[in-house]
Amino acid sequence: MLFRSNAKNQTREVDQAGWGRTFGATVVSLIYFFPVLIIIITAFKEHTDALAVPAKLFPDFLSFIVPEGLTFKPTFDNFVHVFSRSYSAGAAAQDTGFDRFFFNSIFIAGFSVLLALFIGTLAAFGFSRYPLKGNDTYLFVILTTRMLPAIVVIIPVMLMFRVTGLSGTYTGIILLYTAFNLPFTIWMMKSFFDELSPDVEDAARIDGSSERRVFFKICLPQVLAGLAATAVFGLILTWNEFLFALLLTGVETRTVPVAMSQTIGGDIGVRWGLLAAIETLFLIPVILVTFFLQNQLLRGVTFGTVKR
Amino acid sequence: MQQGNGQTDEAETAVRLRGVDKNFGDVEALKDLSFDVATGKFFVLFGPSSVGKTTTLRAIAGLEKINAGKIELNGRDVADAPIRGRGVAMVFQSFALYPHLSVADNFAYPLKESGLPAAEIKQRIGETVEMLSLSHRTGNLPSTLSGGEQQRVALGRALIQRPNILLLDEPLTNLDAKLRHDMRAELKRLHRQFGMTIIYATPDELEALSMGEDIAVMEEGHVVQQGSPDELYETPDNLYVAAKIGSPHMNLLDVSVNEDGDGLQTPFGPLETKRPQVSGDEAIVMGIRPSDIRLARDAEPHLNLKVQLVEPLGDITVVSVDVAGSSLRLVLPEAGALGVKPGHELPIVIPPERVHLFRKADGTVVSTAM
Secondary structure (H helix, E strand, C coil): CEECHHHHHHCEHHHHHHHHHHHHHHHHHHHHHHHHHHHHHHHCCHHHHHHCCCCCCEEHHCCCCCHHEEEECCCCHHHHHHHCCCCCCCCCCCECCCHHHHHHHHHHHHHHHHHHHHHHHHHHHHHHHHCCCCHHHHHHHHCCCCCCCCHHHHHHHHHHHHHCCCCCHHHHHHHHHHHHHHHHHHHHCCCHHHCCCHHHHHHHHHCCCHHHHHHHHHHHEEEEEHHHHHHHHHHHHHCCCCHHHHHHHHCCCCCHHHHHHHHCCCCCCCCCCHHHHHHHHHHHHHHHHHCCCCHHHHHHHHCCCCCC | CCCCCCCCCHHEEEEEEEEEEEEEEEEEEEEEEEEEEECCCEEECCCCCCCCHHHHHHHHHHHCCCCEEEEEEECCCCCCCCCCCCCEEEEECCCCCCCCCCCHHHHHHHHHCCCHHHHHHHHHHEEEHHHHHHHHCCCCCHHHHCCCCEEEEEEHHHHHHCCCEEECCCCCCCCCHHHHHHHHHHHHHHHHHCCEEEEEECCHHHHHHCCCCCCEEEEECEEEEEEEEEHHHHHHEEEEHHHHHHCCCCCEEEEECCCCEEEEEEECCCEEEECCCCCCCCEEEECCCHCCEEEEECCCEEEEEEEEEEECCCEEEEEEEEEEEEEEEEEEEEEEECCCCCCCCEEECCHHCCCEEEEEECCEEECCCC
């Protein structure tokens, strides 16, 4: 893969930085990644190993190079327990409902991000191409809805949800998350549309395209990177949202962060292995999405600096 | 359709603008703009930047709604007509290629939009890439092409539509000098080959004169003079055209009519001319082409003027001489300029019959060279 640097227009091979810098970058990455690594390792530990000090960081099949005290015996029990476990000693295993919670998280986050992307992209195109009188004021007002901390607006939102009967419904939480995602979706997509050359659109008009086709055939394909970046950004925010989900989802619509918090407690204290297993599973969808969009993302974050 | 007499009647006028006004807020981009373009002509809109050339082209294409006036394409009033169906194609100064589409898809786009069958599209793309030597580039994205190739793709995307009218907005401005030269010849060749009407906007006088069969000189949103390159060069209607057309530029000197009214009082002394039709106290600007000034032969009466600057340009040399504090340029053949150095005196003859006179107040012509 080749990268083009803006200043001198020269192409650089990816590995040009050499071993020294690569090593430095690796160390920094590991430090950042370490908490995640601990979570993933803990997910495979028995309860006693999870609590051991010093931490047992290595699975026992590495015991031929690692001292005895630092290894643990890996187990998949925690992952099984996420979905099905007994709630008191000796009782039969019960369905925990986590399959439902994972579905809820994916469905609610996915739906609201796509909805915000759809509405926000159209709105952004409008703000970019057909500015209103006081365009900037409208944009600012839209952004102010995100300036208040969630805790400030939670009471009015709860009251509204109770009155309208949206409390505990998919519609309610999806609408709320869509409203939350819209401001930055509009702002981000507007900046991507602003970067496009108006001549290109005029060329399409002369070539016989209607305004609708100018948008779908000419503008939208040019901002795919922006769509990807905005989608991932929104997905991460929505995926991790806790407070509104705690107060506004019901038993049927509960998301993973809320359900996870409710596993804390019980007869043997905090089950760290179980929590870590939930978190590990919870990471997978976001990692997958980011992985599949990474090429678009790379162009998205460098948009405007690499072009021209 | 085409008759070579330069007259335009209904049938052979491809583009007609009458009293076109266009405002952007408080800015008047086009003011009472009127001109005719004969069918099949290579027509040039010439003027410095921000004079309204691009706005004019965009109005013809339908990208700008005009505030007043009339635009007719092939006799049809299109002032309120949609962009589509005008039979117009345009090449933008920025090329405006579709950055997400390959060269072939850029070519296909306008054809798909007008609903041509796939086989026809394929055939036309084949012809076009062949004609513009882009066969090896059909799969490339525009950003991977050189400037010259991008230019050809922009041109190809317009030509492939077989338009009646082709609008070119400073298409060569973004190319380097060598490519510009090649593309000028290429454009003329394409015009001969296809015979469509071309309206070509340029701020480059050399492009205007070398390519235009008919040139409209624009100033502040309207046409100040329209004519063939020779007409504009020989008989400029006003000071603006006189100053813009011709390289090196016409020498312009403030003069006055002498008391008898039969000659001029100039910085280098009296000059006998045909009787200027102006009152004695009106301020007059005298224009003389550098190529019309010559050196005296034998004992011919002449002026001795001191050389300030010598600019050899290959086969000609431009020499600036001092006239009472201002300078006068003249063009000498290379051989005639050998040994001319700053500080020398040259025997200069200004032929009175080659002098153009303009009113200083409004720039209108008093008399042109005979």
